[in-house]
Amino acid sequence: MSLLLAPWTRLSLLVVMLLAAGVCVVLFEPQRLLSEGWPPGLPVGTAVLLFAAAYGVCTAALVPRPLLNLASGALFGCQFGLVAAVGGSVIGAGISFGLGRMMGRDALRPLIRGRWLQAADDQLARHGFRSMLAVRIFPGLPFAVANYAAALSRCGWLPFLLATAIGVVPNTAAYVIAGASASSPTSPAFLASFGFIALSAVGAAVVAWRKRHRLAPVRRPERPVSARELTAVHPPVVTAAPHGP
Numbered sequence: 001m002s003l004l005l006a007p008w009t010r011l012s013l014l015v016v017m018l019l020a021a022g023v024c025v026v027l028f029e030p031q032r033l034l035s036e037g038w039p040p041g042l043p044v045g046t047a048v049l050l051f052a053a054a055y056g057v058c059t060a061a062l063v064p065r066p067l068l069n070l071a072s073g074a075l076f077g078c079q080f081g082l083v084a085a086v087g088g089s090v091i092g093a094g095i096s097f098g099l100g101r102m103m104g105r106d107a108l109r110p111l112i113r114g115r116w117l118q119a120a121d122d123q124l125a126r127h128g129f130r131s132m133l134a135v136r137i138f139p140g141l142p143f144a145v146a147n148y149a150a151a152l153s154r155c156g157w158l159p160f161l162l163a164t165a166i167g168v169v170p171n172t173a174a175y176v177i178a179g180a181s182a183s184s185p186t187s188p189a190f191l192a193s194f195g196f197i198a199l200s201a202v203g204a205a206v207v208a209w210r211k212r213h214r215l216a217p218v219r220r221p222e223r224p225v226s227a228r229e230l231t232a233v234h235p236p237v238v239t240a241a242p243h244g245p
Contacts, residue, residue, distance in 0.1 A: 010102070010103040011103060013103060014099055014100070014103040017099070018060075018061060018062060021057070021060070021061030021062075022061050022062060022063075024061075025058060025061055025063055044076070044080060047075075047076070048076060048080050048083060048084045048087075049087075051072065051075065051076070051084045051088065052083075052084045052085075052087035052088040052091060053088070053091060054088070055068050055072070055084065055085065055087075055088025055089070055091065055092060056088045056089075056090075056091025056092035056093075056094070056095055057091075057092070057095065058088075058092070059088065059089065059092030059093070059095075059096070059143060059144055059147075060092050060095040060096045060099065060144065060147075062144045064142075065089065065092075065143040065144075066175050068085065068088065069085045069172050069175030069176050069179065070175055070176075070178060070179035070182070071179060072084045072085040072088070072176055072179065073085075073175065073176035073177060073178065073179025073180035073181075073182075074179040074180065074182060077180050078173075078176060078177055078180050081176040081179065081180060082169075082172065082173055082176045085172045085175075085176055086165065086168060086169060086172055089143070089164060089165075089168045089172065090161060090164055090165050090168075092143075092144075092147070093143075093147050093160070093161065093164045094161060096144055096147030096148055096151065097147055097148075097150060097151045097157070097160055097161075098151075099148075099151070100147065100148040100150075100151025100152060101151040101152075120153070121152075121153045121154060124150060124153040124154060124155040125153065125154035125155065128155040128156055128159035128160060128163070129159035129162060129163045130163075131155075131163075132146075132150065132155065132159060132160055132163035132164065132167065133163040133166060133167045134167075135163075135167070136163060136164055136166070136167025136168050136171075137167045137170060137171070138200065138203060140201075140205065170196075170200070171197070171200055173193075174193040174194075174196040174197050174200070175193070175197065177189055177190070177192075177193040178190055178193040178194055178197070181193070
């Protein structure tokens with residue numbers, strides 16, 4: 001195996017790429033769009049597509065997704081903002097999943113040895129769509145961390161992307177509405193969206209606490225040892241002492 005194809009070399013390249021992307025985000029300051037807006041002559045559909053692509057790259061570069069959701073609502077309003085944010089979430093999840101699987105999985109996969117890690121890996125392998133849907137609906141684990149962690153597991157592409165497209169809608173819609181109505185923080189729309197965000201965070205904590213035992217590996221009950229097996233392991237002791245007179 002050549003040095004460029006070595007697992008730890010690819011993982012190092014992935015880390016360098018993520019650091020470079022983070023530096024680019026800091027230098028180019030995409031948050032300026034909130035104050036400057038899109039060019040006047042750019043069609044809305046084109047602007048939504050460009051924002052969704054930039055959204056995906058930013059999430060792969062570990063930019064917090066709530067900030068991007070708020071920006072999407074502030075720039076495009078509720079309807080177009082939701083389309084841009086959900087589309088960007090799927091794009092970013094696909095980029096992170098692909099990079100993690102191609103460049104980091106071979107190096108980090110042998111490290112999945114702990115009881116909880118193996119149980120989570122088994123859960124994603126057997127119930128990928130259901131598990132990822134729960135992760136997306138109930139916030140708690142950061143979006144980018146969940147993407148790269150799923151890339152290390154045996155979860156398939158289709159369950160991962162489909163669960164992402166469906167599961168991010170409720171929480172994303174709340175942030176988009178909050179961003180669209182941020183200019184009037186006392187409006188019913190802003191208060192409702194903020195309340196939904198707070199309740200979803202509390203609900204995620206409660207569900208995670210109550211369902212934590214499901215990640216524990218199932219222990220098989222010990223099979224009773226038969227008398228024949230016990231005799232084979234511990235044969236009877238035969239002595240040369242005479243029996244009787």
